[in-house]
Amino acid sequence: DAGVIQSPRHEVTEMGQEVTLRCKPISGHDYLFWYRQTMMRGLELLIYFNNNVPIDDSGMPEDRFSAKMPNASFSTLKIQPSEPRDSAVYFCASSSTSGGLNYNEQFFGPGTRLTVL
C-alpha cells in the first residue's frame, strides 16, 4: 500500500485566496483525520470522519475552514479566504477499526506545508 497520500506537498498562496488540500486515505480504512501543526500550537486535530461522515469538527478554527469526504478514498480541506495565520503543516491520517477495538493506529501522510503571504 502507498500509505496516506496528500497533495500538494507545498502550497504558497496570497492572503484572500482559496486553498484546497487533498488526501487519499489507506484503502479500507474507515476513519480519516485532518490535523494542523504550528510551532505555537503544536499538533491539533481539526476534524475527523467515520465512513465518510464528519464526527467531530470541534477543532475547526472558524467558518473559513471546511472539510468534505465525498467517498471513502478522497477528502478535501478547504480554506476560503486564506489568511497568513493559516500558515502551517496540514496532516491527514487514516485508521481502521476492522481489527477490533484494540486496532486503531493512525497512519499519517507526509503533510502539506501551507504558506499564506
Next chain:
Amino acid sequence: DAKTTQPTSMDCAEGRAANLPCNHSTISGNEYVYWYRQIHSQGPQYIIHGLKNNETNEMASLIITEDRKSSTLILPHATLRDTAVYYCIVRAMNTGFQKLVFGTGTRLLVSP
C-alpha cells in the same frame, strides 16, 4: 482523556538504550497509553500502545507501572534515525472515541 507530562528534551548516545518517561497520574481504568514519534518534516508514526501489561514490538518496549500512573518507552539500541519528538498519549479505547490529543512531547536527540 487524561493529561500527560513528559520532559521537554533528552539526549542519548548512539547504541545505548533510550528511556523516555511519561507521567499520567490521572489515567482512568479504561484508558490506554499510546506512543507516537515524529521525525523532522514527517508525519507522526505509531510506535506502541498498552493498557497495563508491558508490551514489546520490533520498535520499542513499553513499561507501565503497576498503578498505571506512569510509563516508560524504551528504545533498546538507539540509532541516529531515532532522533525525533516522542509523544505519550492517553486515551480511552472504544470504537466511538478515535481522537488523539498530542501534547508537546519529548525531543530526543541521539548523538554519535
